[in-house]
Amino acid sequence: MSEFQQNFDIVIIGGGVIGGATATFLARREDFNGSIAVIERDRTYEFASTPRSMGGVRQQFTTPENIRISQFTAEFLRNLPDYLAVEGETPDLSFRQNGYLFLASSESETAMRRIHATQTREGAPVALLTPDEIGARFPEMRLDGVTLGSFGTEHEGWIDAFALVQGFRKKAQSLGVAFLNEEAVGLTLDKGRVSEVQLRSGIRIGCGIAVNAAGYMSGSVAAWAGLDMPVKPRKRMVFVIDNRRPAPHWPLLIDLNGVYIRPEGRYFLCGVSPEESEDSDADPADFEVDHDWFETRIWETLAARALMFEAVKVVNAWAGHYDMNLFDHNAILGPHPDVPNLIHATGFSGHGIQQSPAVGRGVAELIATGGYESLDLSAFRVERIAENKPFVEEAVV
Ligand SMILES: Cc1cc2nc3c(=O)[nH]c(=O)nc-3n(C[C@H](O)[C@H](O)[C@H](O)COP(=O)(O)OP(=O)(O)OC[C@H]3O[C@@H](n4cnc5c(N)ncnc54)[C@H](O)[C@@H]3O)c2cc1C
Known part of the structure; x- marks a missing residue:
């Protein structure tokens, strides 16, 4: 030494x-x-x-x-x-304030309303939207099974x-x-x-x-x-998809089963976390992408949510690790x-x-x-x- x-x-x-x-x-x-x-x-x-x-x-x-x-x-x-x-120079974080849209079904709607009450009490600008209101903002979305949405109207999106x-x-x-x-x-x-x-x-x-x-x-x-x-590394994967129909106005959508997707330029980024029971500690050096994950865990949800996702091509993908607090x-x-x-x-x-x-x-x-x-x-x-x-x-x- x-x-x-x-x-x-x-x-x-x-x-x-x-x-x-x-x-x-x-x-x-x-x-x-x-x-x-x-x-x-x-x-x-x-x-x-x-x-x-x-x-x-x-x-x-x-x-x-x-x-x-x-x-x-x-x-x-x-x-x-x-x-x-x-x-005098400020970094450009490219903050896209498109909002997050969490979807709820008849089973999760009560919880969404309860959470919304907390958010409102704390002054968070979040609106509950009916399926019709969601459809008016995002006409591409098919809303079968959706009874309510929770949408951040300000200060939400991605950087x-x-x-x-x-x-x-x-x-x-x-x-x-x-x-x-x-x-x-x-x-x-x-x-x-x-x-x-x-x-x-x-x-x-x-x-x-x-x-x-x-x-x-x-x-x-x-x-x-x-x-x-x-705190353990837990692997998560992000897939970049080309659906040939950019929708840059879309929010960061969290679907009923946790599949998430947001626009990125002319593409979309999407992913989903595994169920807790199948999630395990990752080798911190393992960044391999399981390409079946998109086919088996994500695509069906996206295709059901919007016609524009029925035919998509994965153009890129990567893996990273959550710093997961198991407690x-x-x-x-x-x-x-x-x-x-x-x-x-x-x-x-x-x-x-x-x-x-x-x-x-x-x-x-x-x-x-x-x-x-x-x-x-x-x-x-x-x-x-x-x-x-x-x-x-x-x-x-
Ligand atoms: C796929 C994915 C999607 C995510 N999406 C979001 C999201 O939408 N919004 C959000 O808020 N968060 C998101 N996260 C989580 C977020 O990325 C992390 O919580 C956050 O980046 C943690 O920041 P950090 O600085 O602690 O860790 P890191 O960015 O990992 O930085 C830790 C640094 O420590 C260094 N380091 C580690 N060990 C040593 C050592 N022994 N000696 C010297 N240097 C060392 C590493 O090189 C690294 O640069 C996501 C994570 C993943 C993987």
Whole structure:
């Protein structure tokens, strides 16, 4: 091992949207003058979850906490120059505010109405639409079996997630954050605290606080500190289809069985998560696409939903990993009581991109002040796992 060693007050492991947002929000605080390093092993982000995602951004969650997180996302996207401009240039996230449209049947309609009441109470701009109203907006949709739809009328749609991760990186760097093109391979513990992050190159980085923002690898990072964090890589696939009839006005549609689809230029992106019973931990190096998945799990739903999907061609496909929180499918934020200077920001289970602004801001507050200032994110605390108190969010896609 090299004798070379550097010290930073804060060392963030992982420079995806979550690590990048944390670095950015911390570095822009006037009350924080410490040094910050982000350790990112892949500056192309080829295998990170962020660029392999659908880029979806929605208000339609079912818990006040997640809805409030989304409200900050909306604020962040509206005022992007305030957060991400560097020398007068703001990244173009290509935010397409087409909305999400969740469909309900007679069995799920009551739940949709109950969830809508929560969303309305929290001020989320979501409208319940009858099948006729859905048909008026999206005449291509066949609505057999649909009794109600829930549509986000503002601040919902999708962004270019790769542009967001680059935007955070550039902004953080402009504020003095060091990005080290290195792979973390271990943690040195001293009296129950992380004292160093060990890198594959042999370098050891001393730290006051370490942040675990390693996405689907964050369960392994926690294990280096002897912690059992229920976050595992779970493979998800996205298919790009050409139906020869672009419908750029379409929303991000979540069908009755969870099949999702949204337009992307002249194509559509689509996918579906497996049933929980058939979902298993993935090899983090496995990015192979199961091409039958489209034929057997997706196509029939799409063809039933719109004539324009009866004849389609898959023109591209990829696999990525959710950073799946097996305990309750939601963010895990903050320190574990056994290793108090290792802060976790992980477990997003398919909604980490849209939560990155509020999470980055919240983790920055935790580091700078020891608590949350703007939005109370304590519902996502690590301790809930040991206490067996799951955070129940119904809208996990
Ligand atoms: C198919 C798919 C669709 C999705 N759709 C959406 C969506 O519509 N909306 C949404 O909000 N979310 C979506 N998600 C989830 C979202 O992509 C993730 O929750 C989010 O990207 C997590 O961000 P992250 O920064 O934690 O992880 P990542 O983007 O994976 O970044 C983690 C980084 O850590 C680095 N790293 C890991 N280990 C180490 C190490 N030991 N040393 C150094 N660096 C390391 C990696 O190289 C990586 O760059 C989707 C995910 C998938 C797979």
